[in-house]
Amino acid sequence: MQTRKLRDLEVSSLGLGCMGMSYGYGKAKDVKQMRELIARAFDMGVTFFDTAEVYGPHTNEELVGLAIQPFRDKIVVATKFGISIKEHRQIVDSSLSVIRKSIEGSLKRLNTECIDLYYQHRVDPNTPIEEVANLMLDLHKEGKIRAWGMSEAGIESIKRAHSVFPLTALQSEYSLWWREPENELFGLLEERNIGFVSFSPLGKGFLTGRFDENTRFGKDDFRSTVPRFEKENIKANLALVKPLEKIAESKNATKAQIALAWNLAQKPYIVPIFGTTSLERLEENLGALSVKLSKEELGAINEKLNSIKIVGERYSGDAAKRVGK
Secondary structure, three states, X not given: OOEEEEOOEEEEOOEEEOHHHOOOEOOOOOHHHHHHHHHHHHHOOOOEEEOXXXXXXXXXXXXXXXXXXXXXXXXXXXXXXXXXXXXXXXXXXXXHHHHHHHHHHHHHHOOOOOEEEEEEOOOOOOOOHHXXXXXXXXXXXXXXEEEEEEEOOOHHHHHHHHHHOOOOEEEEEOEOOEOHHHOOHHHHHXXXXXXXXXXXOOHHHHHHOOOOOOOOOOOOEHHHHOHHHOHHHXXXXXXXXXXXXXXXXXXXXXXXXXXXXXXXXXXXXXXXXXXXXXXXXXXXXHHHHHOOOOHHHHHHHHHHHHOOOOOOOOOXXXXXXXXXX
């Protein structure tokens, strides 16, 4: 397995996002099967596993905690604090007492003495980020976390947090159909030696070519609330999938593999995390590591991307207000 560095953390070049095993994409999957899937991922070289206390809530951390025990000392596990569920709504809260409660809960559910990478899930405007960073430094000194990061944070918050206790990674969405991090974020990360973990590198499944305008998502699938997955928007955005088919055929690869290979090729400090509940998809996605895109091929892909207008917002309602803070 190829590896990459998130500051001082060495991880497999592709990580496994575990959220969908318990939360977000319909009914929670069979725990035994998901534990076997995580074990298989490790056997195939994956050493980076991602979860959060809000996934489930709590049940995904419990699943991951059980699954990783046989190889806990050989992997990097990331989890997140700062979002809780109250009356069926997600609430952003990074008050220091809440974080203290969160870290103890996550350590217990993950059955570990130390969390390798602890993210603030979303910036809480009501708690100064310097206070959060200072607490992360305390948790590091106490041996409860190795490193910390932020998710979907804005440029100024990143700068302020990093000045107190250096960030190891910033996690945000990045894919062929969401390239916003290229505008300012990557320059800042390079300047400060912060790694980048890209989530939804397959566009929440869209870039695999599985969906068309007739696709319908159940109420327990969060994509049913995402404007980008509305019928007319899917129809318009299929213009992005068609070029992927041609490139995939020319490389004897799948569209998912091309999407992941493109993500990996953008910067050496990018570590994409894909989610899957299928052994077949796990093996397919890890196959992206053997797909090499030349500078000419990357240039052609990016030129095509620049000519395609992606339609629909990636978040709706309260979720849209929580990013970029």
